[in-house]
Amino acid sequence: MCYNQLMPRYKATIAYDGTDFAGFQRQENAPRTVQGVLEDVLYRLNSNMPVSVQGAGRTDAGVHALEQVVHFDMLEAREPEKLRFALDTQSPDDLAILAVEPVTDDWHARYNKHTKTYEYRLNNSPIRSPFTVHTEAWFRYPLDLQLLTSACELLVGKHDFAGFMASGSQVENTIRTLSEARVHTENETFIFTFTGNGFLYKQVRNMVGTLIKIGNGKWPVTRISEILETKNRTLAGPTAAPEGLYLKAIHYEEGKFTPDDYA
Amino acid sequence: MCYNQLMPRYKATIAYDGTDFAGFQRQENAPRTVQGVLEDVLYRLNSNMPVSVQGAGRTDAGVHALEQVVHFDMLEAREPEKLRFALDTQSPDDLAILAVEPVTDDWHARYNKHTKTYEYRLNNSPIRSPFTVHTEAWFRYPLDLQLLTSACELLVGKHDFAGFMASGSQVENTIRTLSEARVHTENETFIFTFTGNGFLYKQVRNMVGTLIKIGNGKWPVTRISEILETKNRTLAGPTAAPEGLYLKAIHYEEGKFTPDDYA
Numbered sequence: 282m283c284y285n286q287l288m289p290r291y292k293a294t295i296a297y298d299g300t301d302f303a304g305f306q307r308q309e310n311a312p313r314t315v316q317g318v319l320e321d322v323l324y325r326l327n328s329n330m331p332v333s334v335q336g337a338g339r340t341d342a343g344v345h346a347l348e349q350v351v352h353f354d355m356l357e358a359r360e361p362e363k364l365r366f367a368l369d370t371q372s373p374d375d376l377a378i379l380a381v382e383p384v385t386d387d388w389h390a391r392y393n394k395h396t397k398t399y400e401y402r403l404n405n406s407p408i409r410s411p412f413t414v415h416t417e418a419w420f421r422y423p424l425d426l427q428l429l430t431s432a433c434e435l436l437v438g439k440h441d442f443a444g445f446m447a448s449g450s451q452v453e454n455t456i457r458t459l460s461e462a463r464v465h466t467e468n469e470t471f472i473f474t475f476t477g478n479g480f481l482y483k484q485v486r487n488m489v490g491t492l493i494k495i496g497n498g499k500w501p502v503t504r505i506s507e508i509l510e511t512k513n514r515t516l517a518g519p520t521a522a523p524e525g526l527y528l529k530a531i532h533y534e535e536g537k538f539t540p541d542d543y544a
Numbered sequence: 545m546c547y548n549q550l551m552p553r554y555k556a557t558i559a560y561d562g563t564d565f566a567g568f569q570r571q572e573n574a575p576r577t578v579q580g581v582l583e584d585v586l587y588r589l590n591s592n593m594p595v596s597v598q599g600a601g602r603t604d605a606g607v608h609a610l611e612q613v614v615h616f617d618m619l620e621a622r623e624p625e626k627l628r629f630a631l632d633t634q635s636p637d638d639l640a641i642l643a644v645e646p647v648t649d650d651w652h653a654r655y656n657k658h659t660k661t662y663e664y665r666l667n668n669s670p671i672r673s674p675f676t677v678h679t680e681a682w683f684r685y686p687l688d689l690q691l692l693t694s695a696c697e698l699l700v701g702k703h704d705f706a707g708f709m710a711s712g713s714q715v716e717n718t719i720r721t722l723s724e725a726r727v728h729t730e731n732e733t734f735i736f737t738f739t740g741n742g743f744l745y746k747q748v749r750n751m752v753g754t755l756i757k758i759g760n761g762k763w764p765v766t767r768i769s770e771i772l773e774t775k776n777r778t779l780a781g782p783t784a785a786p787e788g789l790y791l792k793a794i795h796y797e798e799g800k801f802t803p804d805d806y807a
Contacts, residue, residue, distance in 0.1 A: 298674040411561040
């Protein structure tokens with residue numbers, strides 16, 4: 282086999298229930314990650330040669346994906362729908378392969394410029410449903426939709442989100458742009474939607490943890506501005522539970538990310 | 545303590561995700577049943593005295609309940625909402641206690657006259673969703689809503705449903721009345737609804753297994769009439785998967801069941 286020649290690259294759109302995964306990224310001692318499971322299936326479909334999977338986002342343990350995007354290189358070209366079907370059929374039930382398409386060999390799920398949309402589902406019914414234990418977070422105390430809407434509006438725009446980043450994270454530039462931050466209800470569930478050109482580690486769950494305090498009337502709406510201005514992590518709420526979080530979509534644009542995108 | 549005096553009886557409406565239960569009914573060697581879990585929780589709430597739980601329906605392993613009804617006797621009277629909250633809080637996440645109310649000491653979840661409504665959720669999308677693996681059955685081939693509707697109509701009424709009963713069942717009278725048998729779609733899921741004064745063992749799943757063959761065009765709509773007339777089990781389809789089935793509601797009426805109800 283000649284390893285110098287370019288290998289065909291594929292982009293795949295996948296969905297997973299994160300309940301039984303130790304997150305997306307393959308880890309030394311983690312028994313089961315999305316990347317690990319995908320690479321194991323691809324290995325068998327690639328004449329038992331290792332395949333490296335790169336994902337657009339690294340979801341944490343328990344976090345779900347409605348449309349995560351990955352790319353990988355195969356030794357030989359495949360008919361995309363046949364490859365999708367083979368991958369989907371050989372993947373476990375909590376991982377679905379929604380689409381596969383060929384891409385150019387410089388296409389990269391993470392470095393090609395994109396925005397991500399996350400959704401956070403927070404069940405507010407007085408009795409927790411047995412059917413959404415792993416797929417919605419639960420908060421049984423009152424939440425005010427108007428307060429939550431006002432607080433979300435303060436999150437939109439280009440801000441230094443350092444105050445919403447998990448402590449211990451090592452990122453130099455903590456400026457990100459949120460183009461969308463909104464909340465609506467479906468039955469007894471509050472659904473938060475956030476779209477941005479990048480998210481800091483645990484940023485969405487820390488924003489939601491803060492929003493819950495505001496929606497419950499414990500903190501004023503202006504707490505959002507205070508956290509954005511002071512970058513003080515201790516002013517933010519607790520990290521909201523992982524089971525409510527969904528990577529909902531990746532929207533690709535022309536070109537690669539550049540440092541200017543975060544300036 | 546005086547065991548001769550009447551003990552206060554309670555009716556409870558409960559919901560459960562049947563995935564991790566070996567069915568409703570406590571069994572000798574089954575590690576985890578709904579009845580068993582409920583009786584264990586009630587034991588602790590009843591001064592460590594055993595409590596016997598009677599359910600309206602005995603759902604099988606993997607089958608869910610949106611509104612199952614049970615009754616039980618406690619040593620001492622309780623404020624119903626406090627009892628509901630204590631039961632719900634001490635029950636595992638996949639079992640919820642929706643309502644508790646006091647009933648007279650001759651009220652019986654199973655023998656008081658009632659009809660039951662079952663729902664069967666059958667996902668028909670080409671790719672199985674990772675989020676409904678345990679909460680919807682899946683059939684990826686074409687299903688015709690009009691054929692299914694016509695077939696459902698043939699099931700309505702008083703019939704001998706012996707042809708849809710699981711083989712090996714020991715029931716003398718196999719005549720039941722279905723007051724409702726219909727199908728509708730929500731997104732890519734076909735939802736079947738059946739209401740009747742009683743159901744034979746695995747009757748709903750055997751009816752759905754037959755309906756799938758008809759909706760897929762493999763069998764004619766008239767197969768339903770043929771099975772009802774001949775009572776021939778071998779003409780019915782395979783038993784549909786348990787994860788699609790929900791005990792949706794119990795509708796109580798005046799009085800107890802009598803043999804006349806099945807005549």
